Amino acid sequence: MESEEDMLDARSATSDDGFYPNNDDECDSDRMSMGYRYEEEDDDDGMDGDEDAYEDDFLQYGSDEDALHSGRPSYTGRQQLPYTVLTEEAITERQDAAIESVASVLSISRAQACLILRKHEWCVSRVNEEWFADESRVRNCVGLIEKSIKPSMTGQRDIREIKCGICLEYHRIETMQACCCDHYFCQSCWRAYAHTAICDGPGCLSLRCPNPDCNAAVGDELILKLVLEEDKRKYRHYITRSYVEENRRAKWCPAPGCEYAIEFTPGGDIQDVTCNCGHNFCWNCSEEAHRPVECVTVERWILKNSAESENMNWILANSKPCPKCKRPIEKNLGCMHITCTPPCKFEFCWLCLGAWSEHGERTGGFYACNRYEAEKKEGKHDETERRREMAKNSLERYTHYYERWASNEQSKAKALSDLKQLQITQLEKLSDKHSLPMSQLKFLVEAWLQIVECRRVLKWTYAYGYYLPENEATKKQFFEYLQGQAETALERLHQCAEKEVKAHLDGDASNVTFTDFRTKLAGLTSVTKNYFQRLVDAFENGLAEVKDSTAVNTTVQASVKGKCSRSKASSSRSNNASRVVDDEGHWYCRHCTFANTGCSTTCSMCHLETMI
Amino acid sequence: MSSSSPKGLSRIAANRLHKELKEWQMNPPAGFKHKVSDNLQRWIVEVNGAPNTLYENETYYLQVDFPENYPMEAPQVIFTHNPPLHPHIYSNGHICLDILYDSWSPAMTVSSICISILSMLSSSTEKARPVDNDRYVRNCRNGKSPKETRWWFHDDKV
Ligand SMILES: [Zn+2]
Ligand SMILES: [Zn+2]
Ligand SMILES: [Zn+2]
Numbered sequence A: 001m002e003s004e005e006d007m008l009d010a011r012s013a014t015s016d017d018g019f020y021p022n023n024d025d026e027c028d029s030d031r032m033s034m035g036y037r038y039e040e041e042d043d044d045d046g047m048d049g050d051e052d053a054y055e056d057d058f059l060q061y062g063s064d065e066d067a068l069h070s071g072r073p074s075y076t077g078r079q080q081l082p083y084t085v086l087t088e089e090a091i092t093e094r095q096d097a098a099i100e101s102v103a104s105v106l107s108i109s110r111a112q113a114c115l116i117l118r119k120h121e122w123c124v125s126r127v128n129e130e131w132f133a134d135e136s137r138v139r140n141c142v143g144l145i146e147k148s149i150k151p152s153m154t155g156q157r158d159i160r161e162i163k164c165g166i167c168l169e170y171h172r173i174e175t176m177q178a179c180c181c182d183h184y185f186c187q188s189c190w191r192a193y194a195h196t197a198i199c200d201g202p203g204c205l206s207l208r209c210p211n212p213d214c215n216a217a218v219g220d221e222l223i224l225k226l227v228l229e230e231d232k233r234k235y236r237h238y239i240t241r242s243y244v245e246e247n248r249r250a251k252w253c254p255a256p257g258c259e260y261a262i263e264f265t266p267g268g269d270i271q272d273v274t275c276n277c278g279h280n281f282c283w284n285c286s287e288e289a290h291r292p293v294e295c296v297t298v299e300r301w302i303l304k305n306s307a308e309s310e311n312m313n314w315i316l317a318n319s320k321p322c323p324k325c326k327r328p329i330e331k332n333l334g335c336m337h338i339t340c341t342p343p344c345k346f347e348f349c350w351l352c353l354g355a356w357s358e359h360g361e362r363t364g365g366f367y368a369c370n371r372y373e374a375e376k377k378e379g380k381h382d383e384t385e386r387r388r389e390m391a392k393n394s395l396e397r398y399t400h401y402y403e404r405w406a407s408n409e410q411s412k413a414k415a416l417s418d419l420k421q422l423q424i425t426q427l428e429k430l431s432d433k434h435s436l437p438m439s440q441l442k443f444l445v446e447a448w449l450q451i452v453e454c455r456r457v458l459k460w461t462y463a464y465g466y467y468l469p470e471n472e473a474t475k476k477q478f479f480e481y482l483q484g485q486a487e488t489a490l491e492r493l494h495q496c497a498e499k500e501v502k503a504h505l506d507g508d509a510s511n512v513t514f515t516d517f518r519t520k521l522a523g524l525t526s527v528t529k530n531y532f533q534r535l536v537d538a539f540e541n542g543l544a545e546v547k548d549s550t551a552v553n554t555t556v557q558a559s560v561k562g563k564c565s566r567s568k569a570s571s572s573r574s575n576n577a578s579r580v581v582d583d584e585g586h587w588y589c590r591h592c593t594f595a596n597t598g599c600s601t602t603c604s605m606c607h608l609e610t611m612i
Numbered sequence B: 001m002s003s004s005s006p007k008g009l010s011r012i013a014a015n016r017l018h019k020e021l022k023e024w025q026m027n028p029p030a031g032f033k034h035k036v037s038d039n040l041q042r043w044i045v046e047v048n049g050a051p052n053t054l055y056e057n058e059t060y061y062l063q064v065d066f067p068e069n070y071p072m073e074a075p076q077v078i079f080t081h082n083p084p085l086h087p088h089i090y091s092n093g094h095i096c097l098d099i100l101y102d103s104w105s106p107a108m109t110v111s112s113i114c115i116s117i118l119s120m121l122s123s124s125t126e127k128a129r130p131v132d133n134d135r136y137v138r139n140c141r142n143g144k145s146p147k148e149t150r151w152w153f154h155d156d157k158v
């Protein structure tokens, strides 16, 4: 018995430590070193690396941006991202490198290499593989035919003149052009041919010889030599875009106006992507990042919102047309006596839509419409009324989730703009005011990043909640419990960040209170992060209730049952180790570092029980 | 079946059509007659069914309308009057033939179009309308051009 319990304790204690990593001291030193590294990298990014260093710089840059914008602060730490954010210039560089490599390995022209790459998703290894497996198949599919030496002399009039198959005029051979076949056309016909194709769109990238029986591809060298400046620009743009659009490993960032592309690193495990513009999206469905909720749920929810926004159901449930002017009338009081809004002012009965003047004694008094009751008996109102009632119930349910989904979206947007504000002006101001190095203010950025991330997660859990079947009661209860906890923590964090930063900016709070504020905010950040981590983990386990005996799950399960959380032995033991009481009798919460007064066993900040 | 093409031919288009017409007159495709008119932008071409085919001894008329930037853009080609009964020819005269739409190339000519149409007729094994004839024709009311149709092409052979 004894040994078994010990083992259990040991395990809970370790998991505990893993779960609540914020020992204050450790955290401080970590933050400082993080800050230092961070600045150093900033310098690195400032210098434009030479070509060789480019790749590395780029990755570092990406991760920095990640830390700053992603709203996904360090769940996974600073790992190499499974994707790269590409600018148009970066795409062109990659294309050039690929063309160079293919051209030299296959001993073909750059234009031919470009054609082949476009047909093979810009993947050099795929090109090499397929070319060396079956060169003629690749040539055939791309339309590269080996050029015969002489142009065909059919239709010749003079040895030096041949007829252009488009304008049907004779031209001197040296003024004419052919792609990789021997079908010569005059320059102006070529130009018109290429222009027409370019105007038709990116299909111009697979332009073939005008001769209907010829499969030869028209390469960029020919097109760029012939067409006018404007067409050249368009054509080059299509080539750049083809790197993303004809490539399953790449995607454009879906944020409106954003011109970055995201390229997925082969072998990586890609889920959510953070573009350099700050937009966070799901690689799979391109919607805004919605981890831990699945793509299908998001898709359904978005569809639902667009359908609901047409308001048909809402109108059906809450309004009827005025029988006189036909404008929709919304009933918001209990009384059945409706007066239409001016200028109509028609008074009518909500139930039967008859004029109110006909109501009264004859219809059973003002509070009951016998006409309606009678008609209802005849089945006249039944169907419409039943539909209205059903729509109303399902609508109320939808409205409940929608409001919460939308308000978290709003809060997230607000938090993002607050974060920007903080980074643009407030950090500097605070740094001056409290004579602190910027690195010491990183906790503020971290708090806001956490808020943004949590708002995002919370938002999507409401979409999930809407689709959670009513009959899965335990799941629902578990989910709502976790969601509630996470939400409460987040509200506290958000409020603290919003209100108290302001106080420290505007008022002349001292350095001492600023340190307190810092401790509190960092604590709330970490607590909130833990709650959300728990929520996300639970989702990723399909909200399956606890089977294993890790401390995390034990805690949750115990709390769900409304009993005291945490196993006795583990908490008292770890408490003994980490509990700090200062001279004024404050005890610092192990989880959120809040300085509690009194001898309550629950932290008044994070409400986690830390003392038994 | 109004094919309103309000814009006249470009200089290039007119030049090319003059040349095509001249070549046609010197060397007309077998089975076709160009009905002389002074309208360069609309040709009416008489089609005679080839011997030993389902359309032997039958005469049809093609109406060919040229766009402003012909030959970069395909002409609109339809049968007028009584279109031949053929699985790729609709009762309103529209023809389901890829070279008239997606596969058009400026190196093609009226003459090469005519040859393709005759070969399409000659290889037919039954005189019937396309299965979707009624639906298609209904959708084409108000003089919609076949070039506005998003064609998916019937099997190449017949
Ligand atoms: Zn020409
Ligand atoms: Zn050719
Ligand atoms: Zn972006």
Ligand SMILES: [Zn+2]
Residues within 6 Å of the ligand: A282, A283, A284, A285, A286, A287, A290, A294, A295, A298
């Ligand atoms: Zn998704």
Ligand SMILES: [Zn+2]
Residues within 6 Å of the ligand: A322, A323, A324, A325, A326, A327, A340, A341, A344, A345, A346
């Ligand atoms: Zn009214």
Ligand SMILES: [Zn+2]
Residues within 6 Å of the ligand: A349, A351, A352, A353, A354, A359, A363, A369, A370, A371, A372
């Ligand atoms: Zn009534």
Ligand SMILES: [Zn+2]
Residues within 6 Å of the ligand: A336, A349, A350, A351, A352, A359, A363, A368, A369, A370, A371, A372
């Ligand atoms: Zn009434």
Ligand SMILES: [Zn+2]
Residues within 6 Å of the ligand: A589, A590, A591, A592, A593, A594, A603, A604, A605, A606, A607, A608
């Ligand atoms: Zn606490």
